Amino acid sequence: MATPNYISPSKANSGRVKATLFIVFLYWWTMPAISMPDDINVTSKTNTSKSSASTILNADFLSKFNNKAPAPEPSADSMIKHSITFDDNIESFGTSRDLREDADTIKELGEPIIVADVAIIIDDIGYNRDQGLAAINIPGNLTYAIIPHSPYAKFLATTAHQQQKEVILHAPMSNIHNHPLGKSGLTEDMGEAVFDSTLLDALASVPHISGVNNHMGSLLTQMQRPMEWTMKTLKANGLFFIDSRTTPASVAWKTAQKYNIASLKRDVFLDHQRDSIFIAEQFERFISIAKRNGYAIAIAHPYPETTKYLIDNIHRLEAHGIRLQSASELVNHYSPNKQQQAKM
Numbered sequence: 001m002a003t004p005n006y007i008s009p010s011k012a013n014s015g016r017v018k019a020t021l022f023i024v025f026l027y028w029w030t031m032p033a034i035s036m037p038d039d040i041n042v043t044s045k046t047n048t049s050k051s052s053a054s055t056i057l058n059a060d061f062l063s064k065f066n067n068k069a070p071a072p073e074p075s076a077d078s079m080i081k082h083s084i085t086f087d088d089n090i091e092s093f094g095t096s097r098d099l100r101e102d103a104d105t106i107k108e109l110g111e112p113i114i115v116a117d118v119a120i121i122i123d124d125i126g127y128n129r130d131q132g133l134a135a136i137n138i139p140g141n142l143t144y145a146i147i148p149h150s151p152y153a154k155f156l157a158t159t160a161h162q163q164q165k166e167v168i169l170h171a172p173m174s175n176i177h178n179h180p181l182g183k184s185g186l187t188e189d190m191g192e193a194v195f196d197s198t199l200l201d202a203l204a205s206v207p208h209i210s211g212v213n214n215h216m217g218s219l220l221t222q223m224q225r226p227m228e229w230t231m232k233t234l235k236a237n238g239l240f241f242i243d244s245r246t247t248p249a250s251v252a253w254k255t256a257q258k259y260n261i262a263s264l265k266r267d268v269f270l271d272h273q274r275d276s277i278f279i280a281e282q283f284e285r286f287i288s289i290a291k292r293n294g295y296a297i298a299i300a301h302p303y304p305e306t307t308k309y310l311i312d313n314i315h316r317l318e319a320h321g322i323r324l325q326s327a328s329e330l331v332n333h334y335s336p337n338k339q340q341q342a343k344m
Helices: 009-030 038-046 052-056 059-065 076-085 088-092 097-105 129-136 153-162 192-205 224-236 252-258 276-293 304-313 327-334 336-343
Strands: 116-125 143-146 166-173 209-216 240-243 263-265 295-300 322-324
Touching (some): 116 166, 116 276, 116 327, 129 143, 129 153, 129 304, 153 166, 166 192, 192 224, 224 252, 240 327, 263 327
Parallel strands (some): 116 143, 166 209, 209 240
């Protein structure tokens, strides 16, 4: 009886391993052209000089090991789009938050993103007809503070109103420099009855008013009792109040809040120096405060230098994502007492 040939276990296992490796090799050799994403497939087609080992041991091989193809990297356009659609993503991309400074290029659903609201009040309207008309013709939703009983008060108030601009009373109040107040000036030596009748006379002298701010007043606005009389009258007539803040010691705004009157304080004087460079610097400061706080109020005057600067530059507010509103719109939205009521 013939003895059968004996094949050792090691040789048998070696043969099976070689056969298995050969089958695996063939599988990986043929699969890349079928399953690779297009952007990787193009690369492999153009680099035909690569060895089979480098073809297998690439990112595609590792992804196949995990049973999924690598996702294509996002395009630059996609990253920019998502970084500006949601405000939180601005920081996540390591981008300065004042990517919002170029908000004319930032659109959401086709509309500019609004980052702040502002009001610009032009004070001292009424004594100069031509300067008053030029100021009223500044484009945008400005507010005009008109001095009672001034020669062109009614004419300029009516003109502004016809152009759908807001009109408020610029109420003269006593000041530490003893500057003259004119008719309807409010002073610290008045009793309550005289004070009230004088203020009511001033309110009646200017048509179409929706609110009040103080003209001068660096003395009177420091005094609690006259400010209480003022706010009682404004509340009775449904008027808002803007504290021009001609003194840091003013109690006018706090008193208005106490009487539940919609009220805010001036943030910037644009032109207390009649110089175009200074006005430009103050305008930039105005923009900065608005972006920091979410809103701001600027007060200016109908000087030719101011009118020219605003005509040339007021459009830049929109480019910064800043919305120009009337004083009443701003006050009714941002007055602390009104915000607190809205939360109730």
